[in-house]
Amino acid sequence: MKLTDLCRLVFHFVRTRWLLRFSSRAALQAWQQKKITAFLKQQLPLTPFYQQYAGLTLQELPVIDKAVALEYFQHMNVANIxxxxxxxxxxxxxNSRNFSAELDGITVGLSSGTQGPRGVFLTSGKERAKWAGIMMARTMPADLLHSLIFRATPIRIAFFLRANSNLYTTLNSKRIHFKFYDLYEGVDVHLPELQAQVPTILVAPAHILSRLAELKLQGHLTISPQRVISVAEVLEPDDKSRIEAAFGLPVHQLYQCTEGFLAYTCELGVLHLNEEFIHIEPEWLDQEKTRFVPIITDFTRVTQKVIRYRLNDVLRVRDAQCSCGRVSLALAAIEGRCDDILWWQQRNGHELVAVYPDMLRHAITMASISLPDYRLEQHGSELLIAIESGETATINEAMNEMIAAITGLAERLGLLAPNFKSMTYVAGEISSKRRRIRCVSRTDIQHIRHIVEKSAEVAHA
Structure with missing residues (x-):
C-alpha cells in the first residue's frame, strides 16, 4: 500500500471510530443534510447523467434502480467507463480467478447476480483506502485494535466469498494478513489452509459459517476466531444458533452490497445503518412503519454515483433504540428481498396480505423439532416445500412440522393457509447466495374474486 493510501486509511479509521459522534438523531440528520448539499453542488455538474439536475435538492432528483443504473452506467461515473x-x-x-486487474486505476467488480442482471461497481484507489478505514473502524473490537497496535502478532482475516476484489485486499498489510478463500473451489478443500492460518477474524456468508460451525462441532475444525462476521446473505436463526454454539461468540453482520457499505453490528451485536456515509430514505411497506425498502444516497462516493438508488431489500426497524449510544437507525433484521415476500389471502376478505420472510423463519424455528435445511416457493395459491434429504420418516416428520408451523402462522395472521405441495430439494452451488424463501408468483386475486362472486350469485339464486 502506498504511504498516501495508508495515511488516508488511518485518517478515515480515526474519523469514523472516534470523531463522527452525534448527541442526537436530529444533530446527525442536520450534519448529513449539509454534507449532501455540498456533495450535490460539487458532483452533479461533473456527472453526465446528473448535469441536467444541477442545482436541485436531493428530493427533486429521480429515484433509480439497477435497470436505470446499468442503462446509463457510463453517464453515472466520472471515469467515462x-x-x-x-x-x-x-x-x-x-473466469481467471485473478481479481487484481484494474481499468485505468479503477477497481471493477460484479454482484452475484442472484436477481436479474449483475450489478457492476467502480472504486478508485482513494475510495478503496477510505472504505478500508471505515470498515476497520466498524468491525475491529477494542481488544483486537489493542493487539494490532501494541503486539507483534498480526491480525489474520479469513475471508470466504464468491469473488475477491482489490477493494477487500486493501486491508492486507504487515499488520493485517488477509486471506481470500475462493468458494468456487468449495469449502472442504480450504480446511487445511484455514487450520494453518489460525484466523483471528472469520468472514463468510451465513451458510458457509454454518458449515464451518458444523465441522467445528464435529471436531474436524479447531480454529477459534475472536470475531465471526456474516456477510452477503440473510443470517437465518438456525445458522446463527449453530455458529454461536460452535465458536462461543456472537455473530456480527455486515450489510455490504454493490451500492455501498450500508450497515454493521455494534459491540452489542445490534445492526446500525451506516448513516455517517449513507443517506437512507425509507419506502415504508406497512402502516406501522416497521419495514421498509431503502432508497440510498452515498454522499462520499465520487467515481460512480449512487444517488436515490432504490434497493430491492426489506429492512425491519428495531423496536427500541440501541443502548450503545449511537443515534443511527437500528435494525432488527435484514429480511431479504422484496421477491422473498409471500402473499396469502385474507380469511374473511379477498385481498392479499404480505407475509414477510422473517415471520416464516420465526414460525419454523419455533417448531417442536429441529428442522433440516428447506426451501419454500410460492406458486400462485400453492406453497411448495422442499426438505433436505434424510430418512423418509424424518422427511415426513419434518414436512408435517413445517406445514403445522406455517398453518399456525396463517391462523395467527388471520389468513388462509396456502395449498401445500412437496418438491424435490436441490442444494444450491456452495458459491451461490442461499435463498430459502421465494415468491415465484402470487395468487391470482382476480380469479379468487370471480369464484367468490359466482358462489354468492348461486347462493342468492
Whole structure:
C-alpha cells in the first residue's frame, strides 16, 4: 500500500471510530443534510447523467434502480467507463480467478447476480483506502485494535466469498494478513489452509459459517476466531444458533452490497445503518412503519454515483433504540428481498396480505423439532416445500412440522393457509447466495374474486 493510501486509511479509521459522534438523531440528520448539499453542488455538474439536475435538492432528483443504473452506467461515473468495458474486465477476472486487474486505476467488480442482471461497481484507489478505514473502524473490537497496535502478532482475516476484489485486499498489510478463500473451489478443500492460518477474524456468508460451525462441532475444525462476521446473505436463526454454539461468540453482520457499505453490528451485536456515509430514505411497506425498502444516497462516493438508488431489500426497524449510544437507525433484521415476500389471502376478505420472510423463519424455528435445511416457493395459491434429504420418516416428520408451523402462522395472521405441495430439494452451488424463501408468483386475486362472486350469485339464486 502506498504511504498516501495508508495515511488516508488511518485518517478515515480515526474519523469514523472516534470523531463522527452525534448527541442526537436530529444533530446527525442536520450534519448529513449539509454534507449532501455540498456533495450535490460539487458532483452533479461533473456527472453526465446528473448535469441536467444541477442545482436541485436531493428530493427533486429521480429515484433509480439497477435497470436505470446499468442503462446509463457510463453517464453515472466520472471515469467515462462504459458498461461493456467494466463488464469485460470483471468477467475476465471472474473466469481467471485473478481479481487484481484494474481499468485505468479503477477497481471493477460484479454482484452475484442472484436477481436479474449483475450489478457492476467502480472504486478508485482513494475510495478503496477510505472504505478500508471505515470498515476497520466498524468491525475491529477494542481488544483486537489493542493487539494490532501494541503486539507483534498480526491480525489474520479469513475471508470466504464468491469473488475477491482489490477493494477487500486493501486491508492486507504487515499488520493485517488477509486471506481470500475462493468458494468456487468449495469449502472442504480450504480446511487445511484455514487450520494453518489460525484466523483471528472469520468472514463468510451465513451458510458457509454454518458449515464451518458444523465441522467445528464435529471436531474436524479447531480454529477459534475472536470475531465471526456474516456477510452477503440473510443470517437465518438456525445458522446463527449453530455458529454461536460452535465458536462461543456472537455473530456480527455486515450489510455490504454493490451500492455501498450500508450497515454493521455494534459491540452489542445490534445492526446500525451506516448513516455517517449513507443517506437512507425509507419506502415504508406497512402502516406501522416497521419495514421498509431503502432508497440510498452515498454522499462520499465520487467515481460512480449512487444517488436515490432504490434497493430491492426489506429492512425491519428495531423496536427500541440501541443502548450503545449511537443515534443511527437500528435494525432488527435484514429480511431479504422484496421477491422473498409471500402473499396469502385474507380469511374473511379477498385481498392479499404480505407475509414477510422473517415471520416464516420465526414460525419454523419455533417448531417442536429441529428442522433440516428447506426451501419454500410460492406458486400462485400453492406453497411448495422442499426438505433436505434424510430418512423418509424424518422427511415426513419434518414436512408435517413445517406445514403445522406455517398453518399456525396463517391462523395467527388471520389468513388462509396456502395449498401445500412437496418438491424435490436441490442444494444450491456452495458459491451461490442461499435463498430459502421465494415468491415465484402470487395468487391470482382476480380469479379468487370471480369464484367468490359466482358462489354468492348461486347462493342468492
Amino acid at each position: 462504459s458498461l461493456e468495458q467494466a463488464s469485460a474486465i470483471a468477467l475476465q477476472s471472474e
